[in-house]
Amino acid sequence: xxxxxxxxxxxxxxxxxxxxxxxxxxxxxxxxxxxxxxxxxxxxxxxxxxxxxxxxxxxxxxxxxxxxxxxxxxxxxxxxxxxxxxxxxxxxxxxxxxxxxxxxxxxxxxxxxxxxxxxxxxxxxxxxxxxxxxxxxxxxxxxxxxxxxxxxxxxxxxxxxxxxxxxxxxxxxxxxxxxxxxxxxxxxxxxxxxxxxxxx
Amino acid sequence: xxxxxxxxxxxxxxxxxxxxxxxxxxxxxxxxxxxxxxxxxxxxxxxxxxxxxxxxxxxxxxxxxxxxxxxxxxxxxxxxxxxxxxxxxxxxxxxxxxxxxxxxxxxxxxxxxxxxxxxxxxxxxxxxxxxxxxxxxxxxxxxxxxxxxxxxxxxxxxxxxxxxxxxxxxxxxxxxxxxxxxxxxxxxxxxxxxxxxxxxxxx
Numbered sequence: 001x002x003x004x005x006x007x008x009x010x011x012x013x014x015x016x017x018x019x020x021x022x023x024x025x026x027x028x029x030x031x032x033x034x035x036x037x038x039x040x041x042x043x044x045x046x047x048x049x050x051x052x053x054x055x056x057x058x059x060x061x062x063x064x065x066x067x068x069x070x071x072x073x074x075x076x077x078x079x080x081x082x083x084x085x086x087x088x089x090x091x092x093x094x095x096x097x098x099x100x101x102x103x104x105x106x107x108x109x110x111x112x113x114x115x116x117x118x119x120x121x122x123x124x125x126x127x128x129x130x131x132x133x134x135x136x137x138x139x140x141x142x143x144x145x146x147x148x149x150x151x152x153x154x155x156x157x158x159x160x161x162x163x164x165x166x167x168x169x170x171x172x173x174x175x176x177x178x179x180x181x182x183x184x185x186x187x188x189x190x191x192x193x194x195x196x197x198x199x200x
Numbered sequence: 201x202x203x204x205x206x207x208x209x210x211x212x213x214x215x216x217x218x219x220x221x222x223x224x225x226x227x228x229x230x231x232x233x234x235x236x237x238x239x240x241x242x243x244x245x246x247x248x249x250x251x252x253x254x255x256x257x258x259x260x261x262x263x264x265x266x267x268x269x270x271x272x273x274x275x276x277x278x279x280x281x282x283x284x285x286x287x288x289x290x291x292x293x294x295x296x297x298x299x300x301x302x303x304x305x306x307x308x309x310x311x312x313x314x315x316x317x318x319x320x321x322x323x324x325x326x327x328x329x330x331x332x333x334x335x336x337x338x339x340x341x342x343x344x345x346x347x348x349x350x351x352x353x354x355x356x357x358x359x360x361x362x363x364x365x366x367x368x369x370x371x372x373x374x375x376x377x378x379x380x381x382x383x384x385x386x387x388x389x390x391x392x393x394x395x396x397x398x399x400x401x402x403x
Contacts, residue, residue, distance in 0.1 A: 019325070020325050020328055020329065020332075021321075021325055034328075035328050035331065035332065038332055039332055039335050039336070042332060042335075042336045043336065043339050049329070049332065049333060052329075052333040053326075053329045053330040053332070053333040053334075054326070054329050055325045055326065055328055055329030055332070056329075079229075080226050080227075080229040080230040080233070081229035081230075081232065081233055082233065083233060083236075108229055129229075129232035129233065129236060130232070132236050133232065133235050133236035137236065138233075138236045138237045140237075141237065146233050146236065146237045
């Protein structure tokens with residue numbers, strides 16, 4: 001343990017969000033030590049796993065909340081299939097007057113545990129990503145996290161009914177295209193009919 | 201019941217398959233989001249990135265097929281090994297760092313050896329992530345069943361470490377295997393024959 005202590009890198013030398021592989025790079029030739037070091041930090045409560053059991057962590061700093069950039073970074077490192085959906089999309093694209101309290105994202109992985117504060121993960125069937133692509137349903141990204149178009153976000157919320165959406169009156173409907181909304185709904189229809197909705 | 205070395209080999213093959221399947225899953229998911237995000241951008245660098253990801257997935261699938269064939273002792277393996285032995289001579293040696301730059305200057309191609317090695321490293325990271333979750337829970341609330349699970353994971357980790365250090369063929373041979381089988385898979389696809397694919401998310 002003494003040897004491990006001597007070799008342990010300072011937590012300060014790592015970014016707010018980091019992966020086990022980053023820690024291993026700080027310990028060249030002593031990769032096994034990385035596991036012991038990470039466990040000590042976890043036990044001490046100075047780091048947490050972003051989404052157990054994925055080997056991605058964030059530093060817990062008292063009185064210093066994770067900002068959106070770091071939350072997005074942590075999610076991206078843990079979930080390659082990540083896409084932002086629902087009211088989170090409408091707010092960030094300026095179409096909603098109501099702000100989301102949770103950043104809602106969809107993933108294809110079955111494990112939806114997430115220790116990041118202010119984040120909610122939803123499951124979608126694998127065919128969802130193909131449907132979104134065919135419908136051209138992605139509109140840029142927010143700190144690297146792909147975002148649905150507002151029309152696709154509405155269609156998705158209607159099809160899966162497991163996400164938060166703002167009140168009707170809080171949405172700027174003038175910025176939405178009826179044709180695109182109809183197209184997005186059509187693309188998601190088969191998933192809805194197949195019973196792609198899963199409740200956890 | 202097989203002998204111990206046979207059981208060990210079977211377990212190693214199982215782990216190697218798992219590593220490749222996990223990596224294929226992750227790359228497939230990344231590709232799905234990337235294609236959905238940049239499908240309509242029309243920019244060359246995005247197409248190049250998609251092409252590169254698909255190529256990586258193709259080589260990983262080829263390696264998965266090889267591992268499967270090895271496990272069930274496919275009759276065509278001796279022939280493959282003979283052809284690979286001949287082809288390997290013409291395969292260029294691994295470049296420094298196992299990578300070469302794409303002409304765009306932004307993308308990086310991985311050699312087949314690095315690609316597979318990374319798949320094994322990713323599985324090692326995943327197992328270590330699981331181990332950390334379990335150890336933390338065990339530290340907070342110890343149970344006998346969790347202790348057994350921790351021991352099982354530790355054994356698996358040692359096996360994956362063994363795979364990385366000595367479970368891969370020589371880089372030239374590995375490259376020849378991946379490229380040859382990838383081409384055969386492409387031809388089979390053209391002919392409409394069923395492909396020996398890992399159970400993956402269809403993108």
